[in-house]
Amino acid sequence: MSKEELTERVRRIIATAQHLPEEKVTADSTFAELSIDSLDGINILFAVESEFNINIPDEAAQSIRSVRDVVEGIARLLAEGPVRA
Amino acid sequence: MNRVAITGVGVVCALGHNSRDFWQALSKGRCGIEPLQSVESGSLRFPNGAEVRTWDASRYFDEKEIGMLDRFAQFGVVAAREAVADAGLQWTPELREETAIVTGSCVGGQTTEDEGFVNLYRKDIPRVNPLTIPRTMENAAASRISLEMGIVGPTYTVSTACSSSNHAIGQAFWMVRSGAARMAIAGGSEAVFSLGFLKAWEAMRVVSPDTCRPFSKDRRGLILGEGGAMLVLESLESAQQRGVRIYGEVLGFGMGSDAFHITQPSAEGPARAMRSALSDGGLKPEDIGYINAHGTATQANDATETAAIRKVFGTHADRLQVSSTKSMHGHTLGAAGALEAVATVLALHHGILPPTANYNEPDPACNLDVIPNQARNARVEFALSNSFAFGGLNAVLAFGRARR
Numbered sequence: 001m002s003k004e005e006l007t008e009r010v011r012r013i014i015a016t017a018q019h020l021p022e023e024k025v026t027a028d029s030t031f032a033e034l035s036i037d038s039l040d041g042i043n044i045l046f047a048v049e050s051e052f053n054i055n056i057p058d059e060a061a062q063s064i065r066s067v068r069d070v071v072e073g074i075a076r077l078l079a080e081g082p083v084r085a
Numbered sequence: 086m087n088r089v090a091i092t093g094v095g096v097v098c099a100l101g102h103n104s105r106d107f108w109q110a111l112s113k114g115r116c117g118i119e120p121l122q123s124v125e126s127g128s129l130r131f132p133n134g135a136e137v138r139t140w141d142a143s144r145y146f147d148e149k150e151i152g153m154l155d156r157f158a159q160f161g162v163v164a165a166r167e168a169v170a171d172a173g174l175q176w177t178p179e180l181r182e183e184t185a186i187v188t189g190s191c192v193g194g195q196t197t198e199d200e201g202f203v204n205l206y207r208k209d210i211p212r213v214n215p216l217t218i219p220r221t222m223e224n225a226a227a228s229r230i231s232l233e234m235g236i237v238g239p240t241y242t243v244s245t246a247c248s249s250s251n252h253a254i255g256q257a258f259w260m261v262r263s264g265a266a267r268m269a270i271a272g273g274s275e276a277v278f279s280l281g282f283l284k285a286w287e288a289m290r291v292v293s294p295d296t297c298r299p300f301s302k303d304r305r306g307l308i309l310g311e312g313g314a315m316l317v318l319e320s321l322e323s324a325q326q327r328g329v330r331i332y333g334e335v336l337g338f339g340m341g342s343d344a345f346h347i348t349q350p351s352a353e354g355p356a357r358a359m360r361s362a363l364s365d366g367g368l369k370p371e372d373i374g375y376i377n378a379h380g381t382a383t384q385a386n387d388a389t390e391t392a393a394i395r396k397v398f399g400t401h402a403d404r405l406q407v408s409s410t411k412s413m414h415g416h417t418l419g420a421a422g423a424l425e426a427v428a429t430v431l432a433l434h435h436g437i438l439p440p441t442a443n444y445n446e447p448d449p450a451c452n453l454d455v456i457p458n459q460a461r462n463a464r465v466e467f468a469l470s471n472s473f474a475f476g477g478l479n480a481v482l483a484f485g486r487a488r489r
Binding site: 045 | 128288289290294305306346347348349384385
């Protein structure tokens with residue numbers, strides 16, 4: 001999967017989770033800009049983990065603050081291989 | 086208005102099955118957090134908890150009674166029995182009518198409920214234990230205490246997440262102070278260790294993968310605990326007439342709501358509750374020598390609580406001694422306020438302040454004297470005990486050393 005495809009999927013997940021139109025969530029958006037608080041952040045990570053079948057470690061979770069952070073975090077974890085379901 | 090004395094305490098938790106063992110552990114800074122035994126290792130992101138280990142219900146209840154009581158209720162009842170014996174109470178019909186019971190619990194008999202669900206949803210057993218409802222209801226401990234002791238006075242349970250017990254003790258305090266009740270048994274109990282409930286906590290990413298380090302820069306979250314604690318409250322006059330040992334007094338109770346966020350704390354809400362407890366007790370900030378903090382060891386709580394304390398106490402905050410005993414007995418949710426009330430009262434009584442255990446590194450955002458790792462001999466006259474719950478519900482109790 002290319003970075004562009006991954007970014008599209010992440011944008012869609014975040015837009016759905018936050019009940020926002022997809023156009024509002026850009027590849028450059030930060031969570032602060034999208035009014036995503038810590039609880040919203042956890043819900044988004046939950047959706048991302050389910051969609052990509054990955055396990056995001058807690059420390060990583062705490063430093064994710066933008067769409068780009070999410071995309072890069074997923075790319076790193078996917079490169080490490082699939083996790084048991 | 087009566088002055089309200091504390092004449093009996095009872096505790097069951099990871100640090101011991103009675104208040105003496107509890108105090109021993111606190112005064113030695115001994116931590117009760119260990120690898121979980123109730124769930125399979127590896128099933129959770131966090132391996133540790135503050136369980137009540139080696140709990141043998143048959144020491145306290147017969148078989149039929151065990152069938153009626155979930156673990157959470159067992160803890161509450163045993164703690165109440167200890168507190169009542171500790172206070173040297175002799176029940177008379179009048180006293181039974183004039184005693185209140187107010188307990189706190191967050192999720193009541195959820196371990197019973199969980200077992201029932203496993204049977205129903207997983208094992209296709211279409212019947213659940215017919216005693217499921219009386220076992221799971223949050224008031225099960227209060228009702229059982231009433232039943233056992235024949236107490237017919239005002240009896241109820243408060244459920245306000247992590248502030249439940251503080252709210253319960255506060256309500257009981259106001260009843261005895263106003264004379265609405267001659268005596269009260271107040272506290273709370275909680276049993277959290279079933280996989281489903283633990284998974285729910287795991288999903289919030291607030292539980293520490295190692296241990297509980299309140300206020301430490303390297304803190305990684307809370308550690309869950311279970312247990313129960315009860316206090317006997319009566320008017321000072323009544324305690325003096327009976328000639329019993331007085332541990333201390335409840336002086337004030339303050340509460341409020343953040344109206345900020347459903348899980349994130351604000352500094353203003355907790356500050357308001359602390360000011361309210363002080364004013365209810367006729368105390369000034371400078372009177373306080375020790376605070377038993379809510380101190381869950383989440384990044385959010387400890388920094389926010391520090392900010393709230395500084396708002397209320399100003400420069401006096403530099404002279405306060407503040408510790409979180411959750412570092413030793415874990416976060417017992419609905420029982421937290423009760424365990425911490427007993428810890429605070431015993432600290433005043435013995436002149437020893439329990440430490441914040443597992444403390445490694447100062448955090449500039451938590452710039453208070455947190456009594457790191459070692460208990461301290463200190464004669465303190467007045468103390469606060471804080472509970473700041475999910476849902477923004479804050480409850481603070483003010484205590485005083487026993488004075489002649």
